[in-house]
Amino acid sequence: MILYEVLRLYPPVVMLNKQTYKTMQLGDVTIPPGVLLALPILFIHHDPGIWGPDATEFKPTRFAEGISKATKNGQLAFFPFGWGPRICIGQNFALLEAKMGLSMILQHFKFELSEKYQHAPHLVLGLHPQYGTPIKFHRI
Numbered sequence: 001m002i003l004y005e006v007l008r009l010y011p012p013v014v015m016l017n018k019q020t021y022k023t024m025q026l027g028d029v030t031i032p033p034g035v036l037l038a039l040p041i042l043f044i045h046h047d048p049g050i051w052g053p054d055a056t057e058f059k060p061t062r063f064a065e066g067i068s069k070a071t072k073n074g075q076l077a078f079f080p081f082g083w084g085p086r087i088c089i090g091q092n093f094a095l096l097e098a099k100m101g102l103s104m105i106l107q108h109f110k111f112e113l114s115e116k117y118q119h120a121p122h123l124v125l126g127l128h129p130q131y132g133t134p135i136k137f138h139r140i
């Protein structure tokens, strides 16, 4: 739940671009070949119309019943790894690696954000903290 919520608020890939290679039907819309389409992941992930009035809050429990129940109307709107045939091939690996890394750290340390931390999500190819994420570790 925590990893999902981090990826919702701060998706490393903020936008996906695709191009139609043949006429495509998207709901009521017919799209001819050669049209460039952008999926603004960052905007969709922060849309109160989709996630509710608390869309910008860090609230991992919204994923308590899975991804499809996290949105207001059960809409599919969580795309940190893309979706469909070209979905990220490393998705399971990345999530497993994060869980393993965190659980290894938590066995030996507790940690808190340093007072030097400045919240400044910044885009250089991917989304990342502009001034890093200084953390204080305490051995337990």
Ligand code: HEM
Binding pocket: 011, 012, 013, 016, 079, 080, 081, 082, 083, 085, 086, 087, 088, 089, 090, 091, 093, 094
């Ligand atoms: C938090 C970590 C990661 C994020 C947020 C992420 C996100 C994404 C996204 C958004 C796409 C594009 C999907 C699309 O075009 O529809 C993608 C594609 C891809 N990712 Fe990742 N990724 C992550 C980690 C990884 C890792 C660890 C690997 C490899 C070990 C990996 C390998 C790939 C590959 C090969 C593709 C291209 C798949 C294709 O075009 O068929 N990714 N990823």
